[in-house]
Amino acid sequence: MYRRIAIQHEDFDVGRELSDLRASSAGRVGAMAAFCGVVRDHARAESVESLELEHYPGMTERSIESVIDRAEQRWPLDAVVVIHRVGRLTPGEQIVLVLATSQHRQAALEACTYIIDLLKTEAVFWKREVAETGARWIESTGADHSRSADWSAPRPGGAVSEED
Amino acid sequence: MIRVRFFAALREKLGRESIEVDSKMHSDLCRVIEAIRAQLGEAAAEAVCASNIRVAVNREFIGRDVHLREVNVRDGDEVAFMPPITGG
Secondary structure, X not given: XXXXXXXXXXXXXXXHHHHHHHHHOOOOOOEEEEEEEEOOOEEOXXXXXXXXXXXXXXXXXXXXXXXXXXXXXXXXXXXXXXXEEOEEEOOOXXXXXXXXXXXXXXXXXXXXXXXXXXXXXXXXXXXXXXXXXXXXXXXXXXXHXXXXXXXXXXXXXXXXXXOO | OEEEEEOHHHHHHHOOOEEEEOOOOOOEHHHHHHHXXXXXXXXXXXXXXXXXXXXXXXXXEXXXXXXXXXXXXXXXXXXXXXXXXXXX
16 A cells, blocks of 8 residues: 655645655556545634644654554555645645545445544644633644544444445 | 653653753662752752652653562653643
8 A cells, every 4th residue: 555644844736745645556457535634714603813733753654654553454545645734834735634545435425424433532643722711732632632532433234335 | 961851740840841860870770869859959959849740750650559660760761750640
């Protein structure tokens, strides 16, 4: 399985990432799932001016590798790309991109959801939200933790679909 | 020397990004915390021991249930104290 992890200040081009992956996997892949996270302009009824993301070089990449390792064990994937931005971002800017490709849609869609759910609780990043009223460090929510934990629960039965 | 790093809210609270600890005198994480107390004060030592702070040695998380005295550190190691993380 091909994988690429990038932690970067600069923006990314979702279309180009999808095209590159499609070109490099021609014929093998029948499904490409993408998730792109974007900075919201409101949180807790406050107006957000910016979001500052920091990471721990070396450890952050390792934490993302670990999430992708588990996705790879769970679904028949052809490729996974995770691009995560750091630094100061303003509302409307892209923060994170997750791409997962497979022969069939179910694996690609589920793996994409799984990876972003686990990034919320396991990826080594810190976010500081700057609003008119001041700044605060934000943490993953109870909902984030329960979504992440749900993936550890036994899955309901059902074979992987062979349709595309 | 052992490099001790503080991230995010903890860095702001302590007013420091990192400190250096003499490795001859500090052979486990308890001794690293003693060194933090000596260099940055009691409030700093308490802050790094808060229940929501995770510890990593050489970029590997130490399990929440592991006692700090059981974790050996030596010259050249990097210890990190990390507030709750969130990506995505």
